[in-house]
Amino acid sequence: MSLTLTDVRLTYPDGDRVLTALDEVSLQVEPGQVLAVVGPSGSGKSSLLAVAATLLRPDSGRVVVDGVDAVGLSAAQRARLRLEKIGIVFQQPNLLGSLTAAEQLLAIQHMRGVPVRRQRRAAVEALAAVGLDGKQHRRPHQLSGGERQRVNIARALTGRPAVLLVDEPTAALDQERGGQIVELLAEVTRQHQVATVMVTHDTEYLDQVDDVAVMRDGQLTRSVAGAHR
């Protein structure tokens, strides 16, 4: 249930030249671990998440998700891999406005072909596990920003993914709620034994993660400060 990137190179066309967004990037995240990736704007963090999510195919290198080498797969096979093994938490909780918190989770299960009736109880339990006990009937506008992000995290975990990819989860939150969200991510990572990569600008929460890597000009280096656990 781990995530491994080996010597990943990704370029974008840039006029008559190419821009190297990821320059021989390697990383490994084990089940139950959170790797935080920090770095300046434009350094390649979103590109890294997109490659790890198998949304972008690298020019070269290997991306192995829970033992499956994703680079050689067709688009349809990658879509299935994402559905079965990868949970994604975006910066803005992109919840559907007309659905309740529980229905957000059920909609994903429906897309996976799981009969919805059997899943209702699991959805309520998953929401309780992220601290939303009793709020399963609320629609997004009836939840706070932090609570919406909790629904987002519960939804990403619904399919029991091997890998959780998180993009700036605290960007829309104040410091206290941001800290609580990172704490929750660390907790669910251990409970569900997922391999989590979290891209963040917020360096104040890094004491809660297992490892920190720094992205600069497309190159990823391990930070000394991160190796504290």
Ligand SMILES: Nc1ncnc2c1ncn2[C@@H]1O[C@H](COP(=O)(O)OP(=O)(O)OP(=O)(O)O)[C@@H](O)[C@H]1O
């Ligand atoms: N679709 C694209 N086409 C061309 N260049 C791109 C594309 N997407 C990103 N880039 C460039 O690739 C580099 C890395 O971008 P990326 O979005 O991965 O950085 P980032 O670290 O996530 O930045 P931010 O923190 O601002 O979100 C930047 O120079 C960016 O301009």
